[in-house]
Amino acid sequence: MAVLDKLKLWGLKKAPWVYHVNTGACNNCDIEILELLTPRFDVERIGILLVPSPRHADALLVTGICTKQARPRLQEIYRQASKPCLVVCVGACACTGGIFHDAWHFAGPVDEAVREVDPDAAIIYIPGCPPKPEAMIAAVAKALQDL
Amino acid sequence: MAEDLESAVQRLKDLMGDAPVDWSRPRPNRVYITVGKEDAPECARALFEDFGARFATATGSDVGEELEVVYHFAYDAVGLVANLRLRTPKGDPVMPSITPLVPAAEWIEREMQDLVGLVFDGHPDPRRLILADDWPEGVCPLRREYRDDA
Amino acid sequence: MTHKTLIPIGPYHPLQEEAEFFQLFVEGETVVDMDVRISYNHRGIEGVSTKRTWDQVPYLVERVCGICSASHPLAYVQAVEELAEVEVPDRALYLRTIINELERIHSHLLWFGLAGHFIGYNTVFMWAWRYREPCLDALEVCTGSRINYANHTVGGSRKDITPDMAKYICEKMDEIEGPLDMLITTSLEDPILALRLKGVGVLTEEDARRLGACGPTVRASNVPIDVRRDDPYAAYDRLDWDVISCPNGDVFDKVVVRLLETKEAIKIIRLALADLPEGPIQAKVKEVPPGEGVGHVEAPRGETFHFVKSNGGPGPERHKIRAPSFNNVPTFKASCIGQPIADVTITLASIDPCYSCTERMLVARDSKTGKELMGFSELVELSRDKTEQIRKQA
Numbered sequence: 001m002a003v004l005d006k007l008k009l010w011g012l013k014k015a016p017w018v019y020h021v022n023t024g025a026c027n028n029c030d031i032e033i034l035e036l037l038t039p040r041f042d043v044e045r046i047g048i049l050l051v052p053s054p055r056h057a058d059a060l061l062v063t064g065i066c067t068k069q070a071r072p073r074l075q076e077i078y079r080q081a082s083k084p085c086l087v088v089c090v091g092a093c094a095c096t097g098g099i100f101h102d103a104w105h106f107a108g109p110v111d112e113a114v115r116e117v118d119p120d121a122a123i124i125y126i127p128g129c130p131p132k133p134e135a136m137i138a139a140v141a142k143a144l145q146d147l
Numbered sequence: 148m149a150e151d152l153e154s155a156v157q158r159l160k161d162l163m164g165d166a167p168v169d170w171s172r173p174r175p176n177r178v179y180i181t182v183g184k185e186d187a188p189e190c191a192r193a194l195f196e197d198f199g200a201r202f203a204t205a206t207g208s209d210v211g212e213e214l215e216v217v218y219h220f221a222y223d224a225v226g227l228v229a230n231l232r233l234r235t236p237k238g239d240p241v242m243p244s245i246t247p248l249v250p251a252a253e254w255i256e257r258e259m260q261d262l263v264g265l266v267f268d269g270h271p272d273p274r275r276l277i278l279a280d281d282w283p284e285g286v287c288p289l290r291r292e293y294r295d296d297a
Numbered sequence: 298m299t300h301k302t303l304i305p306i307g308p309y310h311p312l313q314e315e316a317e318f319f320q321l322f323v324e325g326e327t328v329v330d331m332d333v334r335i336s337y338n339h340r341g342i343e344g345v346s347t348k349r350t351w352d353q354v355p356y357l358v359e360r361v362c363g364i365c366s367a368s369h370p371l372a373y374v375q376a377v378e379e380l381a382e383v384e385v386p387d388r389a390l391y392l393r394t395i396i397n398e399l400e401r402i403h404s405h406l407l408w409f410g411l412a413g414h415f416i417g418y419n420t421v422f423m424w425a426w427r428y429r430e431p432c433l434d435a436l437e438v439c440t441g442s443r444i445n446y447a448n449h450t451v452g453g454s455r456k457d458i459t460p461d462m463a464k465y466i467c468e469k470m471d472e473i474e475g476p477l478d479m480l481i482t483t484s485l486e487d488p489i490l491a492l493r494l495k496g497v498g499v500l501t502e503e504d505a506r507r508l509g510a511c512g513p514t515v516r517a518s519n520v521p522i523d524v525r526r527d528d529p530y531a532a533y534d535r536l537d538w539d540v541i542s543c544p545n546g547d548v549f550d551k552v553v554v555r556l557l558e559t560k561e562a563i564k565i566i567r568l569a570l571a572d573l574p575e576g577p578i579q580a581k582v583k584e585v586p587p588g589e590g591v592g593h594v595e596a597p598r599g600e601t602f603h604f605v606k607s608n609g610g611p612g613p614e615r616h617k618i619r620a621p622s623f624n625n626v627p628t629f630k631a632s633c634i635g636q637p638i639a640d641v642t643i644t645l646a647s648i649d650p651c652y653s654c655t656e657r658m659l660v661a662r663d664s665k666t667g668k669e670l671m672g673f674s675e676l677v678e679l680s681r682d683k684t685e686q687i688r689k690q691a
Binding site: 022023024025031034035065067070098101106 | 341345357360361362409426447
């Protein structure tokens, strides 16, 4: 691996900056993600920071079923994100479509939409409806270890 | 003296006049009034302005040979929900819009256009509201044909 | 310590070319028009509902909006109970009241935190969300989950509240009450907040009625409607509580209404627990005959309205779901036009639209050229700068 790539990976593992993308969710996962930033869980102390642009992101936290309207936007956001970029599917909807898998506006699941742009995308799945904040932290920590 | 449920229902009946082709009251505080579609705007206006009810929402459905709209009005003072029902044959999905008279209906009429394929004649802004930009025109997910194919 | 411009709250508007969700047209510093596109979050739940059975639907509709996770199922089961003429046991009515008031507390505190964030009071955000936690703990203890409680069933409640759970809930209410009182006092007395929020984003009484809006959005505009009192359900007509309303219709009044409602919710929960009748929590429901039913409840954001049609089959033939934001978001046009752009984010937030609807794509465009001037994060910055200026002048 080139030096720059190693540096990027080290940066990602040390302090992952995350960009949150809602592709058609009920808010539960989104609220639980925000919970991570509040004093009880406080993930900023382990370096996780929410950023306002995908270009600064090491990871995309994706919630929602990937609606027909959101699909091209999600793909564009993935393209814009600086690589390497980890796609984190948060919640049952992002993993499989969940309870909405047969809804008329369903255009996912998220991993299919992302793989259409990049077949080698690194994707992790955090199931749950919604996953508890502890589960999210554990999943991200585990993923960073394995990277 | 504050109006009670019975006097409110009676007042509503008087306001609706001859328009209703059907009137049902399955519970004391629920009234279902069926009118011809041409009478819908005036009845809706009367419910909103004269009766003083609040426009809550509307339900558009495919009921087989016809398309149906039920406008739901809530008269909060006595907890009454008055439902105004109208139908149109599927082959003629045009209904007069009540939005010019009841502004609160603007979005829900647009939604019913998208999902049920109704056309609200006279609607001030009949653009697509809820389906994706690339959703095919003319495909209405709440139509029975769509459900049966899906 | 550098000012963190990367402070959270949702996805900022990422891109330029797509159809925006909220578009504001501005002339100079003033908003002159607004447009909204709401298809991003549309999933097609009404269609999914018709493919489920009567008792599966509550699990579906509690995911319409995560924050109003108790209101949608309650409205739905009430609609079905109405059409099937089911009599719900008294104890279940009280359980429903307790769960829904706990939801109101967590939702209003969530909102209060977000509102604080938009005007630059980040401590408020942290405090408000910190004090949501005891409420979520109480919900987890009595339903098994912090969110998505799955407690309302057709004919009753799924899980009962034991005396230990009731004690725990009371402890949590005690834990929240002190900080809540502090938040209320500081908000009402803070001169900066008054200068920042009074007269901002006014929704007149006339517009509130004309546009069919509901909830705290209109109770702050002198329209004291509340489904809990107007068309009582659950145990609300058996408990002594007040509808909160304010006269001016500005953002400040909306803050007051929500904070005082949170306090009132704690009172209702205590009354309900003290008065909890003995007995079963689930009525036997053999079948759902053909018919129609209306179920509406006062969710934290306003009236949630469900209309259900049955043809005697295993599930709904037609299920109309109307969340309060659907009627409230259009009022943004009335309360935002003529306002300076710095006030846009807080005005929109004051309507309390479902969070995932607001965060996405609020964009300001020049009304003559249509050119995009600023995105959501810039609008939030503008709002916070205005607060700073007011603070300096005061």
